[in-house]
Amino acid sequence: MLGENRNLTDFSSNDYLGVSKSKEIFKNAHQYLLDNNGVQNGATGSRLLSGNYSLYSLIEKDLSVFHNAEGALLFNSGYNANLGVFSSIPQRGDYILYDELIHASIRDGIQLSNARQFKFKHNDVSHLEERILFIKTEIKNNDSVIYVVTESVFSMDGDTPDLKEMVEICEKYQVFFIVDEAHSVGVFGKNGCGLVQELGLEKRVFARIITFGKALGCHGALVLGSRALQKYLVNFSRSFIYTTGLPPHALSTIKQVYKFIRSGSGAKSIKNLHENIDHFQNEIDRLQLDFINSNSAIHCCIVSGNERIKSIAKKMEYNGFDIKPILSPTVPEGKERLRFCLHNYNTKKEITQVLESLATFVI
Numbered sequence: 001m002l003g004e005n006r007n008l009t010d011f012s013s014n015d016y017l018g019v020s021k022s023k024e025i026f027k028n029a030h031q032y033l034l035d036n037n038g039v040q041n042g043a044t045g046s047r048l049l050s051g052n053y054s055l056y057s058l059i060e061k062d063l064s065v066f067h068n069a070e071g072a073l074l075f076n077s078g079y080n081a082n083l084g085v086f087s088s089i090p091q092r093g094d095y096i097l098y099d100e101l102i103h104a105s106i107r108d109g110i111q112l113s114n115a116r117q118f119k120f121k122h123n124d125v126s127h128l129e130e131r132i133l134f135i136k137t138e139i140k141n142n143d144s145v146i147y148v149v150t151e152s153v154f155s156m157d158g159d160t161p162d163l164k165e166m167v168e169i170c171e172k173y174q175v176f177f178i179v180d181e182a183h184s185v186g187v188f189g190k191n192g193c194g195l196v197q198e199l200g201l202e203k204r205v206f207a208r209i210i211t212f213g214k215a216l217g218c219h220g221a222l223v224l225g226s227r228a229l230q231k232y233l234v235n236f237s238r239s240f241i242y243t244t245g246l247p248p249h250a251l252s253t254i255k256q257v258y259k260f261i262r263s264g265s266g267a268k269s270i271k272n273l274h275e276n277i278d279h280f281q282n283e284i285d286r287l288q289l290d291f292i293n294s295n296s297a298i299h300c301c302i303v304s305g306n307e308r309i310k311s312i313a314k315k316m317e318y319n320g321f322d323i324k325p326i327l328s329p330t331v332p333e334g335k336e337r338l339r340f341c342l343h344n345y346n347t348k349k350e351i352t353q354v355l356e357s358l359a360t361f362v363i
């Protein structure tokens with residue numbers, strides 16, 4: 001059921017840095033268009049037809065430098081980007097290995113592909129290696145390309161795989177590695193450049209998918225990789241080709257958000273977010289609450305049963321907190337959870353209060 005935001009303390013939105021409500025970014029994005037001959041309400045067509053105005057290449061160039069990639073391609077959303085990448089790149093006879101908890105947009109992209117697909121156990125590098133060996137030795141199809149996909153921060157668990165180990169396994173078996181950085185950009189790495197870059201792995205990953213609707217508080221997505229990858233997607237990715245481009249105000253906002261995260265205030269917002277994450281973790285320990293291990297802005301308390309979790313979320317709402325219950329089948333049965341999203345604008349007091357309130361219902 002669709003709900004509207006009420007005046008509750010926000011522990012549910014993906015707006016980790018509070019960017020979506022920034023008047024300054026809103027004003028600057030508008031002013032930039034006025035100053036740069038950019039007054040236009042819509043893109044007017046697909047980027048392959050009339051919709052590719054100059055702000056596109058300006059931003060793609062700038063973001064490819066910031067994210068240290070040869071090529072960058074903007075998509076209308078993270079959903080569209082994942083659909084485009086996974087439906088167009090792996091071919092018949094190829095294999096896609098995906099973490100069992102991978103995001104629905106990647107699953108949908110994989111469903112549209114002609115490649116064969118296998119899942120591996122969540123964040124389990126040994127199981128991933130077993131799966132690769134199975135394809136390499138049992139199936140013995142030497143022409144096949146294998147793709148491995150994971151998320152640097154899992155959207156429903158908030159946890160992180162061992163990306164270094166995964167890169168090493170992928171290199172050992174000459175497998176292409178793709179990382180969805182939706183919940184990592186804006187949170188990890190210098191100026192929020194993401195976990196892959198923080199670990200210095202960007203040149204060892206085939207593609208990264210970045211979304212702007214989470215910590216960056218606006219809209220759209222970016223695929224980072226080689227120039228050949230960028231060119232390929234422009235010509236073969238149907239979710240890129242057969243849709244109207246983003247309107248100029250969306251691009252102008254992306255430009256201003258990236259300016260913000262590279263500024264002193266951006267760095268301060270990221271630092272505040274991490275202080276809140278630390279405080280949240282300390283309070284979990286103090287109250288002896290059972291949460292999935294996470295260093296990200298997403299923290300989950302498993303409480304099994306759809307009815308029980310809905311009832312706790314309702315009581316938390318009555319106490320003034322907006323926290324979303326995540327029900328099965330979105331997560332496996334028995335793994336229903338309360339999903340807490342932390343922000344730079346949550347106060348330490350609010351964090352303590354929300355966890356003390358939770359403790360009265362779950363302990």
Ligand SMILES: Cc1ncc(COP(=O)(O)O)c(C=O)c1O
Pocket residue numbers: 077078079080082103105151155180182183211212213220221
């Ligand atoms: C891991 C992950 N990838 C992709 C997406 C889709 O991004 P967008 O909201 O920009 O379509 C999401 C958002 O739900 C996500 O959590």
